[in-house]
Amino acid sequence: MSTQEPAPAPGSAPDRRTLIADTAIGLVASGGLRGLTHRAVDGAAGLPAGSTSYYFRTRTALIAACYRRLAELDVSEGPLDPPADRDSAARAFGALLHHWMTAGRERQLARFELSLEAARNPELEPDLREAGLAVRARAAAVLAALGAREPQESAELLAAWTDGLLYDRLAGALAHARPAPDPAELTATVRRMLDAVLDTAL
Known part of the structure; x- marks a missing residue:
């Protein structure tokens, strides 16, 4: 069964998931999977703390994205x-x-x-x-x-x-x-x- 991310909050940017996924891919490319954390994605993407975990609750969901x-x-x-x-x-x-x-x-x-x-x-x-x-x-x-x-x-x-x-x-x-x-x-x-x-x- 495919992992599913939660629905975005009303009024949130429609491309937020894409930004997070692109940032996560960039982090893996530069530092490997060890550097892939929700906090690291938030920081690299310039997002408020907790943004990545809101859209992708788990590391598995983030990798699936x-x-x-x-x-x-x-x-x-x-x-x-x-x-x-x-x-x-x-x-x-x-x-x-x-x-x-x-x-x-x-x-x-x-x-x-x-x-x-x-x-x-x-x-x-x-x-x-x-x-x-x-x-x-x-x-x-x-x-x-x-x-x-x-x-x-x-x-x-x-x-x-x-x-x-x-x-x-x-x-x-x-x-x-x-x-x-x-x-x-x-x-x-x-x-x-x-x-x-x-x-x-x-």
Whole structure:
């Protein structure tokens, strides 16, 4: 059962939950999960003491909010319309990966760390799964437009490869020894990934 946050007080800002989630993600990116407390989020977000605990009573609820926000951001940064062909898809996805490895690097590192918490806390697993399904649904729609025979299964494989590539480049053993991400290289890598999932019957 997914964790649910309480309803906001009358007249409260409608984007308060988003501010809290974004701040929490930033704290995890900079200091790890040990630094994620309600008090720390209040301070970093410039909110009155007790604000974070009002919207998200428990640490579990706060982490669940981070999952939802991370998925929302990942989906929103993808192409709005399905690419017309594989080359267009490779360029769009390659640019997205480049963004996630550069400007969005800290957010992806926070996502890895927050995701591991669900392996330790069964209460979080439904929230992580729900967030992951949203991202995979978007990928399945793109792959379907490109002619995938099994879009959902292809999306699962593409998501696994993407996570592996991001982890390897951002946190893997050779992450700090690699050169800066190159858009052309990433586009070529994505094209190989797309060809594999689109040309293979799963």
